[in-house]
Amino acid sequence: MLSGTAEYALRAVVCLARQPENQSMRASDLAEQIGVPRNYLGKILHDLVRAGILDSSRGKKGGFKLAMRSQDLTLLRVVSLFDNIGVGPDRRCLMGRPECDGADPCPVHHRWKDASEAISTFFEETTVGDVLSDERRGGRPT
């Protein structure tokens, strides 16, 4: 469902959200903790910084931290940097027919749309904060 890269990004962001307030984490520690290749994670983190999701600082005591409160960061915002979740106006016909996107789509299209919207809605409405609070309630890490 998600690409490897998007999954890595999600893991990284959730891990950073677990850190105490305003405490940053080095890329190498993060990489070890979430099991992602160090150099590749660096590139992903950089993308997240440029998107305004993370803040970074260089040099000793440098590292990465969330640029916002975790409850304000949707999973979609993280994932959509790397994957095309079928969101917005391009939630198109399953079989790629552009003319099946209009006001009167066929019934199969409706069934497909319901299913694909369930995915979109999940990513749109779930925040990184939700994942954390779920963990605190005793569920296993997601």
Next chain:
Amino acid sequence: MLSGTAEYALRAVVCLARQPENQSMRASDLAEQIGVPRNYLGKILHDLVRAGILDSSRGKKGGFKLAMRSQDLTLLRVVSLFDNIGVGPDRRCLMGRPECDGADPCPVHHRWKDASEAISTFFEETTVGDVLSDERRGGRPT
């Protein structure tokens, strides 16, 4: 959501299902009709034949046709040849944590599972025949 290849296969199968009973279609005609590169489609059709979804015959008057009734052919059977739809026991934790798949997954996992199962169910329960009958009811082609 689907790979290009899986989408091509779906279009080809639906197009073949539209043909009159027991009438086969040449790969080149099919390719033109559904807008897929001729040679690449050939490889996809060959895969569908080997999977028992299509029958092929060579020589003059050769071509491809469905090997079964369209209402007995699920979209999953077509698509799963090319893509891994998250079906079966590997419908795993969104973030790739194996330990979150057990009997007591966290609430976010539940929400994710509901959404991803909607996708799986669509592919499992929708048949090529459904797509055709929907077309006949006046919907636009899917």
Next chain:
DNA sequence: CAATATTATCATGAGGTTATGGTGATTTCC
């Protein structure tokens, strides 16, 4: 300012997906 730690950036490569072109095998038709 010098040494060090850390992110930023670039060059490269392995492997998969998508695509192209050509050759061989088989069937139909004369």
Next chain:
DNA sequence: GGAAATCACCATAACCTCATGATAATATTG
């Protein structure tokens, strides 16, 4: 049996994703 049509199969390449390694830029510390 020969010619033509068609699928079967193989070799190749463009492009993307995932990954590695090296170097540059920048911040901290003494």
